[in-house]
Amino acid sequence: xxxxxxxxxxxxxxxILVCDDHAVVRAGLLALLxxxxxxxxxGEAGTGEEALALSAKLAPDVVLMDLQLxxxxxxxxxxxxxxxxxxxxxxxxxxxxxxxxxxxxxxxxAGATGYLLKAERxxxxxxAIRSAAQGRPALSAPVAGRVMAGLRGxxxxxxxxxxxxxxxxxxxxxxxDIARALFISEATVKTHLRRIYDKLGVDNRAGAVAVAKEQRxxx
Amino acid sequence: xxxxxxxxxxxxxxxILVCDDHAVVRAGLLALLxxxxxxxxxGEAGTGEEALALSAKLAPDVVLMDLQLxxxxxxxxxxxxxxxxxxxxxxxxxxxxxxxxxxxxxxxxAGATGYLLKAERxxxxxxAIRSAAQGRPALSAPVAGRVMAGLRGxxxxxxxxxxxxxxxxxxxxxxxDIARALFISEATVKTHLRRIYDKLGVDNRAGAVAVAKEQRxxx
DNA sequence: GGCCCTGTCATCCGATCGGCTGACCCCCGG
DNA sequence: CCGGGGGTCAGCCGATCGGATGACAGGGCC
Numbered sequence: 345x346x347x348x349x350x351x352x353x354x355x356x357x358x359x360i361l362v363c364d365d366h367a368v369v370r371a372g373l374l375a376l377l378x379x380x381x382x383x384x385x386x387g388e389a390g391t392g393e394e395a396l397a398l399s400a401k402l403a404p405d406v407v408l409m410d411l412q413l414x415x416x417x418x419x420x421x422x423x424x425x426x427x428x429x430x431x432x433x434x435x436x437x438x439x440x441x442x443x444x445x446x447x448x449x450x451x452x453x454a455g456a457t458g459y460l461l462k463a464e465r466x467x468x469x470x471x472a473i474r475s476a477a478q479g480r481p482a483l484s485a486p487v488a489g490r491v492m493a494g495l496r497g498x499x500x501x502x503x504x505x506x507x508x509x510x511x512x513x514x515x516x517x518x519x520x521d522i523a524r525a526l527f528i529s530e531a532t533v534k535t536h537l538r539r540i541y542d543k544l545g546v547d548n549r550a551g552a553v554a555v556a557k558e559q560r561x562x563x
Numbered sequence: 564x565x566x567x568x569x570x571x572x573x574x575x576x577x578x579i580l581v582c583d584d585h586a587v588v589r590a591g592l593l594a595l596l597x598x599x600x601x602x603x604x605x606g607e608a609g610t611g612e613e614a615l616a617l618s619a620k621l622a623p624d625v626v627l628m629d630l631q632l633x634x635x636x637x638x639x640x641x642x643x644x645x646x647x648x649x650x651x652x653x654x655x656x657x658x659x660x661x662x663x664x665x666x667x668x669x670x671x672x673a674g675a676t677g678y679l680l681k682a683e684r685x686x687x688x689x690x691a692i693r694s695a696a697q698g699r700p701a702l703s704a705p706v707a708g709r710v711m712a713g714l715r716g717x718x719x720x721x722x723x724x725x726x727x728x729x730x731x732x733x734x735x736x737x738x739x740d741i742a743r744a745l746f747i748s749e750a751t752v753k754t755h756l757r758r759i760y761d762k763l764g765v766d767n768r769a770g771a772v773a774v775a776k777e778q779r780x781x782x
Numbered sequence: 783g784g785c786c787c788t789g790t791c792a793t794c795c796g797a798t799c800g801g802c803t804g805a806c807c808c809c810c811g812g
Numbered sequence: 813c814c815g816g817g818g819g820t821c822a823g824c825c826g827a828t829c830g831g832a833t834g835a836c837a838g839g840g841c842c
Contacts, residue, residue, distance in 0.1 A: 365682060366660065366680075366681035366682045367681075367682055367683055367684045367685065368592075368595070368658070368679075368680075368681045368682070368683055368684075368685060368688055369588060369591065369681050371591075371595050371685040372588060372590075372591025372592045372594060372595040373587075373591045374595075375591060375594030375595040375597070375598060376587070376590050376591040376593075376594040376595075378594070379594055414682070439587070441585065441660070460587075461585075462585035462586075462587045462588050463584060463585045463586055463587070463633065464586060464587055465586045465587075466586060466587055466590040469587055503787085503788065503789085504788095505788075505789065506788095513769055514769070514773040515770065515773065516765045516766070516767055516769050516770020516771075516773060516774075517769075518767070518827095518828070518829090519828075519829075520828090528789085528790070528791085529790075529791055529792085530791095531790080531791045531792055531793085532789070532790050532791060534829085534830080534831095535789080535790075535791080536789080536790095537829090537830080538830075538831080538832095539788095541830085546735045547735070547830075547831095548735050548737070548768075548798090548829080548830075549767075549768070549769040549829085549830095550732055550733070550735050550736075550768040550769050550771075550772045551734065551735020552735070552769075553769045553772045553773050553776070554733040554734065554735060554772050554776070555735075557772070557773065557776035557777075558776075722817090722818060722819085723818090724818075724819065724820095725818095737797090737798070737799085738798075738799075739798090747819085747820070747821085748820075748821055748822085749821095750820080750821045750822055750823085751819075751820050751821060753799085753800075753801095754819085754820080754821080755819085755820095756799090756800080757800075757801075757802095760800085766800080766801095767799080767800075767828095768799085768800095783842100784841105784842090785840100785841085785842085786839100786840085786841085786842105787838105787839085787840085787841105788837105788838090788839085788840105789836105789837085789838090789839105790835100790836080790837080790838105791834105791835080791836085792833100792834085792835080793832105793833090793834090794831100794832090794833095795830100795831090795832095796829105796830090796831090797828105797829080797830080797831095798827105798828080798829065798830085799826105799827080799828070799829075800825100800826095800827080800828090801824100801825090801826090801827100802823105802824085802825090803822100803823090803824095804821105804822085804823095805820100805821080805822080806819105806820075806821080807818105807819085807820075807821105808817105808818090808819085808820100809816105809817090809818090810815100810816090810817090810818105811814105811815090811816090812813100812814090812815085812816105
């Protein structure tokens with residue numbers, strides 16, 4: 345597609361770790377990135393836990409992260425832990441299917457360097473990876489548009505953590521399981537829930553989920 | 564009625580048309596399939612309309628179809644028209660992210676030869692493509708399991724009263740208020756709730772609301 | 783250097799939920 | 813005529829939720 349003659353701007357290639365729970369998508373990305381000059385895939389992970397372990401071992405420049413991970417911790421939590429890690433943490437480039445406001449803000453607050461849609465052209469992906477490797481933020485055009493166009497879409501201003509809680513809530517988890525999923529105590533979960541109820545104008549979890557789905561605060 | 568011209572398994576490669584609205588995924592699949600022996604990608608489409616036009620022009624053996632297409636007609640409708648087309652119609656292999664019962668049945672009814680999840684291993688994909696080229700059906704293991712387990716058994720068929728309860732539930736009402744709203748006793752509400760949980764595969768009201776909203780079981 | 787917001791954690795307690803078991807009525811279809 | 817599905821109701825009990833209140837650390841803002 346692009347000329348292979350275009351060399352990487354820097355001597356060393358950008359070292360990438362790919363994290364996506366879909367094996368086919370992962371394999372496709374690997375094949376695609378192999379064709380890109382100046383980009384080298386050094387590992388692949390199918391779960392958040394795997395990504396954390398591999399990142400610690402491989403120290404990649406950039407982690408390409410899908411927000412929707414089937415089992416275990418989700419992409420946001422993985423991103424949070426990746427970027428919060430002591431020492432040289434990788435830049436996380438979120439590559440996902442959806443562009444809901446909640447997702448973008450949660451990802452950015454968790455420390456993501458960029459947010460790309462899978463609908464993007466491959467060239468955009470390559471460019472974003474090279475940007476991310478240097479810590480320069482990158483947003484997909486439609487996403488950037490939304491962000492510019494105002495948090496107008498964000499009628500309810502939930503904090504990042506509150507949205508995390510809400511996401512787990514919508515999976516039907518109890519407080520204990522939410523706590524485990526996010527590595528916090530049940531007491532903290534309850535505190536967040538209380539604030540969420542206040543902000544959404546409800547007084548129980550069923551109502552919160554209903555409002556969240558209605559306002560499209562969730563994926 | 565589907566396969567007038569059988570492709571030679573070994574002599575000629577299987578000719579593929581890839582249809583997915585995500586450019587990155589499409590490019591990834593292209594790169595991945597290029598590495599597979601006996602498989603040749605002859606075209607790619609980003610919308611259902613494109614797929615129909617290209618299929619008519621290129622006459623591929625297999626169309627790799629994503630069910631979720633952003634703009635225009637969806638994957639199911641595209642599949643329907645592809646397989647209903649006069650003359651030699653391609654075999655459609657659905658490759659999608661989700662495995663809800665509704666999707667599978669809709670796709671199969673529309674004439675899909677196979678249904679694969681993107682979470683599948685690449686080798687499974689290659690094998691499925693070669694199967695599909697000869698009209699042999701292919702289902703992802705998890706999908707096949709569901710189908711065996713009794714398609715209609717898992718079908719979400721709520722009774723009228725159950726939907727009434729669900730609607731109130733989504734308003735965040737407690738059992739007492741639901742009872743009052745529907746002029747029945749709390750005991751009856753609880754009975755309905757338990758059946759709803761069973762049918763939706765959840766075990767609490769938050770999960771029920773989430774599933775209901777997801778499956779569009781509510782107004 | 784204070785102050786607010788966010789995120790974290792804790793305890794107490796009443797209210798509610800969810801699981802379990804069993805029951806009755808009505809209507810439809812075999 | 814009897815079986816079964818849908819709708820109704822009841823009691824018991826442990827688990828969980830939600831309300832109230834208080835506390836502390838870190839980041840950002842003035």
